[in-house]
Amino acid sequence: MNTQRSFAAALAALTIASSWLACSDPPPLPYIPPPECRGTVECELPYNVDPRCGEVACIDGACVLELYETSRSQYRGDCEITRCHDGQRVAERDPDDVWDDGNPCTEDVCDPTGPVNKYVRPSPAPSGSGFCNGSGQEVTCLYDVDCEDPTRFCSLLGNCIPLECKNGMLDPDYGETYMDCGGHCDPCRITRPCNSKYDCLTGVCGPDGTCSVDRCLDRVQNGNETDVDCGFGCYPCADGYKCRANENCESGICFAGTCQPRTCSDGRRNGEEEDADCGGDCPPCR
Incomplete structure (x- = not known):
């Protein structure tokens, strides 16, 4: 009898415990904050950071800001370098950032006002072929002796040409199309007779057989x-x-x-850009 009572009591207790467990809420799970971002497109660059001095990316669910020491946008050859300080651009003088004009007869330097391309004094050209005439042009000669041929002289255009090209006569044997010009001599001025473009200073021998003025569509x-x-x-x-x-x-x-x-880093507004190196197909402008 006592055993039956004990079993009944245990069963009743188990039933009550089961009911309590069934009606109780499950224990709370630990809080996991949602990710700040799922892609870089969801991250915004702080308003006080120039897009040329930093960028923001989504890394492991968080927006991470990276600041640069030097601006991604630089104009080459302006005698300056643009640094970044706390996300803002600051220009500094840079004497090594020289604008190269591609002319071997000029000296490319930076002076206090900016880039300068100074004419090299009359001298042998740096290329080792020809001479610099002191006006920023590379020529064949400066003086008659540079022609190294007693039958030739140095013309006003800096060409070594036959002596007959200064005799005041028309010499067809030397290809002259007018007195002392054309053929093996210096090219002729406009309106002078010509046989080909090489006879003319403009490089254009017109259909009427005379040297013509230069035009933007003459293919020369x-x-x-x-x-x-x-x-x-x-x-x-x-x-x-x-x-x-x-x-x-x-x-x-x-x-x-x-x-x-x-490019989007050339320091100039060009292409579809809304401002220098930003907007259009470049990073957004601020």
Whole structure:
């Protein structure tokens, strides 16, 4: 009898405990905060950080800011370097950031006002071929002795040409198309007779057989053009063409005498950019 009572009591207790457990809430799980980001696109650069001086990325669910010491955007050849201080750009003088004009007869330096390309005094050209005439041009000769041939003299254009090219006569045997010009002599001025473009200073021998004025679509580099039919006074030049200044280039970037492709770090507003190196297909502007 006592055994039955004990069993009944135990069963009743077990039933009550089971009911209590069934009605009770489960123990709370530890709190795990949600990730700050799932991709870099969800991270925003702080308002006080220039996008050229830092970037933010999503790493392990958190937005992480990286600041640069030097700006990603630099204009080459302006005698300056742009540092980054606490996410902001600060320009500093840099005498080694010299603008190269691509001309072997100029000395590229930085002075207090910025980049300067000084004419090299009359002397042998650095290339080892020809001479610098003191006006920023590379020529064949400076003096008659440079021609190393007693039958030739150094012309005003710096060419070694036959002595007959200064006798005041028309010499067809030397290819002259007009008195002392054309053929083996210096090219002729406009309106003078010509047989080919090589007879003319402009490089254009017109259909009427006379040297013609230079034009932007004559398929010859002449006048102030920096390359064939482009440059000063004509259309801007495409990437890879010769130039002497930024305005000669479609990209607005001339360096080492050649038009350079635009980038999002060239320090200039070009392409689809809304401002220098930002907006359009570059990082957003602030």
